[in-house]
Amino acid sequence: MEFPFLTLIIFLPVVGALIIALIKGLSATQIRYTSLLATGIPLVLSVILFALFDRSEALAGVIQFEENISWIPLIKAFYHVGVDGLSLPFVILSALIGFLVILISWKINMRVREYFAWILLLQAAITGVFASLDFLLFFIFWEIELIPMYFLISIWGAGRKEYSAIKYVLYTLFGGAFILAGILVLFFATGSLDMVEMAKTDLGAIALAIPAVITFFFFFIGFAVKLPVFPFHTWLPDAHTDAPTAVSVILAGTLLKMGGYAMLRINVTMFPDVSELWAPMLLGLAVINIVYGGAVTLKQTDIKRLIAYSSISHMGFVLLGIFALGQVSMTGATLQMFSHGIVTGLLFAITGIVMHNSHERNITKLGGLAKQMPNVAIMFALGGMGAMAVPATSGFIAEVMVFLGAFSADVVPGAPIFTIVGLLGILLAAAYILWTLQRVFFGQRLEKFDGVKDADRVEKTFGVIFIGLMFLVGVFPTVLTDIINTGISPITSLFGG
């Protein structure tokens, strides 16, 4: 048997969580380093995975590093994990964010043991979603993520934290019910839970208990809540605003991507005909996400809420790229998810430092901080560049690929018009990022913030990692597009591309 890379990447954080939870008397420092190790090793393994992954065209769509063990024979459920070009970037992103989040959480002093145990468990669940190839396994990871999220927001959060936590749980549960229904429909029709097999099956030729269109929307609604897609997005600003910094980073960094990833993996791949038929409506939603989300962002005065709304706008680009159904657009959408994970992860992390050090989160009361916290200002400005798609950042190439691809994909009628309207999103992004930068960091220094500390060594470390990756992907996009392409090209072939 081959080396079980994926199992280790998924479950080492669980081991870490168990060690922290079960061994009493660990000091806070020991707990932090244990967590660092439990996420650091998976990060190293995922980088090895990245290096070993075979990018040749011949292996497009082929699952690599597969592990497939019978699990519940009665319902033909398997412990089946593996990665292809579509999921590998997310596994890497997840491992990376998981590691950085430990650094971001370094200053947590309240109930340290529980906190890190929950974070590690959350980490495992998210990575599991991206690596699962069995519907049951996928669903279990998808749902398990809720429990740590609930505790992390409601205990370590701020503001209306209980409300936000419950709201998050309810929405996800609501979506999850639909996903489960979709899975059941497929299972009863085919008798299989194997996602790889399912992708190869022509579901149009099989009689489903419920019409394919409705099954498609079962899945879509479930994933749309996560992405989130208008009008299911209102849990996101609340959850982000009240969550502790690290959880916001995970939310923006990887949790939202579960939705986009699953749409590509399940909706588009398994229901190509329905996708094509309904794409114009979904592109309309995408454009609403982009423009409406961007417009509402400009009205926010809470710095975290502002970035949360900007995520809605950015996820609109993802939806646009996915349901334009072109090779370039879907590759761009995937890249955009990766890029957004880094860029917005960075912005939330930096915002956390601003809030933690200045004890202020209301934009109208902030100002002139560039003098007191220059390094924080530089990092925020660089992250902002990524968010407003300045060239050389990953945000630029991802969004441009979405636009170029969506306009010329020629699969969905009307896609060019949606794309042109979607271009407004980059204008709005420039406006809200630059305005925030100006209101928070520029202008006269304010005396009340004298003595506010700048980023410390740990904070600079994760800042530099985020920023370095953002530019790496922006300047050499082929490091990822070559991989993503092998995952997307089999999907494109479903649409005659």
Add this chain to the structure above:
Amino acid sequence: MPYQLIWVIFLLPLAAFALTGMGTRLFAKDRPALSGYISVAAIAGSLILSVWALITVLSSTGHELPVPALDWLVVGSLNVQLGMIVDPLTVIMLIVITFVSLMVQLYSQGYMHGDPGYHRYFAFISLFTFSMLGLVLFDNLLITFVFWELVGLCSYLLIGFWFQRPAAANAAKKAFIVTRIGDFGFLAAIILLLSQTGTLDIGELNNLAVTGLLAGSALTWAALGIFFGAVGKSAQFPLHVWLPDAMEGPTPVSALIPAATMVAAGVFLVARMFPLFESSEAALLTVAIIGGVTAIFAATMGLVMTDIKRVLAYSTISQLGYMMLGLGTGGVAVGIFHLVNHAFFKGLLFLGAGSVNHAAGTFDMRKMGGLRKVMPWTFVTFLVASLSMSGIWPLSGFWSKDEILASSLANQPVLFWLAMITVVMTAFYMFRVIFMTFGGHYRGDGHPHESPRVMVLPMVALGVLAAVSGLVNVTGGFGAFLGHGETHGFIEGLFGIFTHPLPWFGLILAGAGILLAYAMYSAQWLSPLRIRRFFAPLHTIFSRKYWMDELYENVITRLVLMKGIFAGFQLFDSHVIDDGINSRIIEQGIVRNFFNSLKFFDEKGVDGAVDGVADTTLGAGKRARKAQTGQLQVYGLFIVLGILAIILLAYFLS
């Protein structure tokens, strides 16, 4: 010349950026001068290599130096390569950019002396120069767009260099956002071109336009989109509003960005994609009209400003309008010729204004006067540049302006008359500046003095070019180098031009403008105050800038968008979507009912121990605190139950 050296031209400023941006900041913080030297050395290297490139291209057959392309991004039908075009247009731009940038950087060593952000300043200037070079070098429209945006970013950083000043931070933001409105058009054009032709290679696109394979409305829309990008970057009406505010940046930056290089990027882009414009009458006409209208429109505002840099700012917008008019009516050589000359004289004028500010401590001309005596070098160079811009023979501005006037007379008579009126205005406002600043007696309360040599020398160098750069086309050689026109002898060109009536006409108008300025601001035959009163309504319109800032900022941005549409969205989002649809339907309706039915099942099926599930949704906020863990256990239970249900169902079905 080995093609690798072209890459070196481009990469030297990047290396300077890396060194000054990170290296010296970390290792030589106490020696700021070092970053200045590094930047200057890099850009000087680029200039020398650019001259070599110019010579190579001049002497090579076909006037082109091939540079092999590198792969950058290949995904499906999208294939973007890093290739370069080194043709006459490129090398001319290389020379202009590197030369003006070198002068500005030399000058900045004096002007920025002692500024706490000295490292940062040179890092940004180097990054800016790098981006400009990339913009003119690469042969793929997407890569052009990359550098186009980076240039915009650098201008943001430089205009907002003194970010602690609210005016500077505002101006920087405004510059970026307004030019990005133009970029919207440029990006849309790129997307359209890719979908129509499958390529973004500039050479191929131009070929397709020439051969007629790319034609019709797609071509027109693409050309208009590109031009819209140029309107933003080159501050043409109606996106000109950012440029006057951009004067908040350090003055050498004003020389580099709004004068010599960045704003010229729009003109360059139109020139680079000229075959597209040539193939579309509508697009070409749009360029000419916007150019002509902008030229006179901006000049009217230049007439009344009292801040020396603002006058120069409006004159820049006006001159860029001339360039567009030249492109729209005469072609690449006409527009680019004025671009080159303008880069030298306008760069010089800004450096002069900076020098005056260095001495007098203000940009307000009402507090200057009499500086001719204490700042002879600044005065002489400023005078040369002003004469050149006014179009006085044989200085450079005369030659390029004459070509623009001639070509617009031939093609667009209405625009020609607008341009002629602008000639008077240009001469008037420039000499108004001269007389108010350098003539009469000193009205301020400082002790003005000539600037240090490191600032004067670049001004002299630019002054020489501002005087003579026009002579390169006296023979028609510049036009021929760019691909059209015929050549003739130098002396014949130098004096023969007066066999036509047009140059006489232009000179008389310019002379009239100068005379009027003399009469009002030096000899005081006419009282400026009474003239202003006489034209009070016009004066108000001009000095309030046609209320366009108010329209954009107060009416459109604040009222219509922020207080209107966006606020509406926000209300809709919080009240209709969040409180309404989502909490009513999802939270209370579906989830609660769903839970209730499960609860029923739970109470009957498991036992009565679990309660309060419905409360989860009802009093979420309040009650959650009490029953936090309980709910989750319930939830976990449901997952288990769900899985059990699946297993049981599967069992019975099979």
